[in-house]
Amino acid sequence: MKDIKTDRRDIFFHKVLALASWVVVCLVLGILITLILSSLPIFKAAGLGFLFHKVWDPVNHRFGAMPFLAGTLLTSFLALVFSLPFSLAIALFLGEYFYQGAIASFFQSATELLAGIPSVIYGLWGIFVLVPLVRKLEMKLGILPYGVGIFTASLILSIMIIPYAASIAREVISLVPTELKEAAYGLGATRWEVIKHIIIPYARSGIFAGILLSLGRAIGETMAVTMVIGNNNQFPTSIFAPGNTMASVIANEFTEATSNIYLSALIGIALLLFLVTTVVNIIGRYIIKRLSVKK
Amino acid sequence: MKEIERNCKKRLFLNWFVQALVFVITGLSLVPLFFILFYLTKQGIGSVNWSFLTHLPRPVGESGGGVLNAIIGTLIIASLSTIMAIPIGVTAGIYLAEKKTGKLVHLLRLSTDILQSTPSIVLGVIAYLWIVKPAQSFSAFSGSVALAMMMLPTIVSSTEETLKLIPYTLKEASLALGVPYYRTVLKVILPSGISGILTGTLLGIARIAGETAPLLFTAFGSPYLNFNLFKPMNALPLVIFNYASSPYLEWWRQAWGASFILIVMVLCFNLLAKWGASKWKIKF
Numbered sequence: 001m002k003d004i005k006t007d008r009r010d011i012f013f014h015k016v017l018a019l020a021s022w023v024v025v026c027l028v029l030g031i032l033i034t035l036i037l038s039s040l041p042i043f044k045a046a047g048l049g050f051l052f053h054k055v056w057d058p059v060n061h062r063f064g065a066m067p068f069l070a071g072t073l074l075t076s077f078l079a080l081v082f083s084l085p086f087s088l089a090i091a092l093f094l095g096e097y098f099y100q101g102a103i104a105s106f107f108q109s110a111t112e113l114l115a116g117i118p119s120v121i122y123g124l125w126g127i128f129v130l131v132p133l134v135r136k137l138e139m140k141l142g143i144l145p146y147g148v149g150i151f152t153a154s155l156i157l158s159i160m161i162i163p164y165a166a167s168i169a170r171e172v173i174s175l176v177p178t179e180l181k182e183a184a185y186g187l188g189a190t191r192w193e194v195i196k197h198i199i200i201p202y203a204r205s206g207i208f209a210g211i212l213l214s215l216g217r218a219i220g221e222t223m224a225v226t227m228v229i230g231n232n233n234q235f236p237t238s239i240f241a242p243g244n245t246m247a248s249v250i251a252n253e254f255t256e257a258t259s260n261i262y263l264s265a266l267i268g269i270a271l272l273l274f275l276v277t278t279v280v281n282i283i284g285r286y287i288i289k290r291l292s293v294k295k
Numbered sequence: 296m297k298e299i300e301r302n303c304k305k306r307l308f309l310n311w312f313v314q315a316l317v318f319v320i321t322g323l324s325l326v327p328l329f330f331i332l333f334y335l336t337k338q339g340i341g342s343v344n345w346s347f348l349t350h351l352p353r354p355v356g357e358s359g360g361g362v363l364n365a366i367i368g369t370l371i372i373a374s375l376s377t378i379m380a381i382p383i384g385v386t387a388g389i390y391l392a393e394k395k396t397g398k399l400v401h402l403l404r405l406s407t408d409i410l411q412s413t414p415s416i417v418l419g420v421i422a423y424l425w426i427v428k429p430a431q432s433f434s435a436f437s438g439s440v441a442l443a444m445m446m447l448p449t450i451v452s453s454t455e456e457t458l459k460l461i462p463y464t465l466k467e468a469s470l471a472l473g474v475p476y477y478r479t480v481l482k483v484i485l486p487s488g489i490s491g492i493l494t495g496t497l498l499g500i501a502r503i504a505g506e507t508a509p510l511l512f513t514a515f516g517s518p519y520l521n522f523n524l525f526k527p528m529n530a531l532p533l534v535i536f537n538y539a540s541s542p543y544l545e546w547w548r549q550a551w552g553a554s555f556i557l558i559v560m561v562l563c564f565n566l567l568a569k570w571g572a573s574k575w576k577i578k579f
Contacts, residue, residue, distance in 0.1 A: 006475040009475060009477050010475055010476045010477050012477075013476070013477035013480070016386060017386055017387075017389055017390040017393070017394075018390065018399060019386075020382075020383050020386030020387045020390065021386075021387045021390045021391075021399055021400075021402075021403045022399070023383050023387070024383065024387050024403055024406050024407060024410070024447065024451065025399070025402045025403055025406045027406070027410070027444065027447075028406040028409050028410055031413070031417070031418075031421050034421060034424050034425065035417075035420075035421070038424055085320055086320055086321075086323070086324040087324075089316070089317045089320035089321045089324065090320075090321050090324055092317050093317055093318065093321040097314065097317065097318075107321065107325075110325055110328055112565070113328065113562075113565075114327075114328045116501060116561055116562070116565050117331065117505075117558065117561075118504075118505020118506070118507070118532060118557060118558070118561060119505070119506075119507070119508075120505065120507040120532045120535045120536050120539075120554075120557075121331070121335070121505070121535065121554045121557065121558060122331070123536070123539065124535055124539045124550055124551070124554055125330075125331050125334055125335070127539055128334070128338075128539075128547070129330070129334055159327045162324055190306050190307060190309070190310035191310055191313075191314065192306075192309055192310040192313040192314070193306070193310070195313070216412055219414070220412070220413070220414025220415070220416070220417075221414070222414065222415060222416040222507075222508040223507045223508055223532075223536065227536070227539060227540065247414055247416045247508070250416050250420065251416055251508060251511055254420065254423070254511070254512050255511070255512050255515075266420075267420060267424075270416070270417050270420045273414055273416075273417055274413060274414070274417045277412050277413065277414055278409050278412060278413070280412075281408065281409075281411075281412035282405075282408065282409070282412075285408055
């Protein structure tokens with residue numbers, strides 16, 4: 001008698017576990033379906049042209065997502081370019097030169113701290129410290145001194161993604177087999193030669209994955225960008241011009257969206273944002289998983 | 296002979312040069328961090344005093360006033376999302392750790408990965424569509440739902456990672472004593488891993504406490520002290536965002552103050568998690 005009771009409880013326990021898992025799976029499916037359904041009106045009205053139109057004019061019901069696509073692409077790629085040397089240097093520093101000891105743990109905590117600062121605080125700092133600096137730079141260069149704009153947003157973003165790229169790259173670098181490195185040292189190679197001929201080629205795909213994952217983060221980052229990008233819905237003409245990204249236009253205009261089609265256009269942008277970050281992240285994670293298995 | 300020597304010197308110089316370059320760039324990358332912390336403390340400490348912590352916001356033009364409602368709002372919203380995320384997250388984490396393979400496991404892994412990478416603003420849009428729009432009102436509850444969705448993947452993966460570290464022999468010993476499977480998991484495996492799960496939860500709280508984007512069109516913000524979960528509620532990140540984009544000097548000062556409080560809160564959670572991780576580390 002007792003055994004049957006236990007059996008039933010075990011079955012019930014398994015069902016509860018599976019139920020919670022289904023909740024998480026359905027949550028993600030629900031997000032996707034909600035976004036698709038709510039953005040249907042704009043895709044019905046404008047078709048796929050919604051993605052390629054260059055004019056965003058809610059007052060006259062003209063919705064084109066191109067300025068924001070361009071803004072997101074520009075800011076995230078610039079941020080990647082700015083941050084790459086720094087994150088690679090930190091990764092080499094922590095993964096190869098100082099992988100243990102007081103200096104390593106100091107830099108480790110410092111980068112963790114950098115990753116832990118909320119993005120709204122980056123934005124606040126950007127408005128009151130970085131924007132005036134950029135304005136000075138723009139005056140020196142002889143261009144319109146907006147201060148805010150795509151360039152400023154990229155700077156803030158690059159500071160924000162350094163810790164992510166660095167920590168992934170560091171992990172990948174520490175996956176390089178010691179035997180390989182020792183063999184190279186044994187042949188008389190200098191440290192730089194080991195880095196150049198052993199570590200970088202071995203860790204190449206992992207570093208690429210790290211770049212992809214930080215790109216995903218840069219694309220989805222909202223608050224800091226919204227606060228310093230200038231919120232201009234024109235197609236960006238230069239990297240110093242004010243612009244808007246997909247995330248920042250949602251943050252700015254979502255509560256102002258009065259008509260259904262306006263709301264639907266913003267949700268269409270959210271859908272696009274969701275799909276892009278998901279694809280970028282899944283590719284990045286897939287590469288890293290394959291690397292760790294190989295080890 | 297001379298040529299070899301010259302070659303060696305060149306290689307050694309290059310080696311030295313790259314090393315110096317890496318050290319300098321690494322050092323430079325910490326400059327923004329100190330720059331930010333310096334400004335936060337300089338501007339923040341001046342605006343934080345007892346009345347800033349214990350008063351409600353005052354209208355523009357009146358000096359003084361504080362952020363009491365935002366501090367309480369952040370605490371309420373964060374606790375509510377933790378309460379929502381823990382049961383589902385921990386249970387799903389146990390499923391991942393126990394099953395290891397299968398269709399649902401793959402689906403669940405994919406889902407947590409996707410949820411982890413979803414931009415926070417998208418989760419805000421979702422909470423708006425699911426809760427705010429049908430209810431016709433901004434609410435603290437909808438903000439908590441958005442933040443709970445953000446927290447969920449952290450809890451799932453930390454539960455899974457922790458439970459995987461527990462030796463299989465422990466489970467075998469329990470099963471061999473005739474303890475049913477569900478009791479083995481609940482009374483043997485889960486208690487041994489509770490520290491790791493707590494650490495993961497603390498990290499999750501630290502991650503959501505400073506989030507602004509999901510709250511913009513859910514909790515929305517409010518100048519009043521509010522305990523009703525189904526009404527708009529203020530939160531520290533919202534105060535910072537709203538005050539920073541306002542044109543008033545006094546509000547800018549208060550934005551720095553609020554930032555200082557927020558960063559102290561987030562740091563406390565991070566340190567607590569780190570301390571917990573080292574103190575309660577699973578040792579077998």
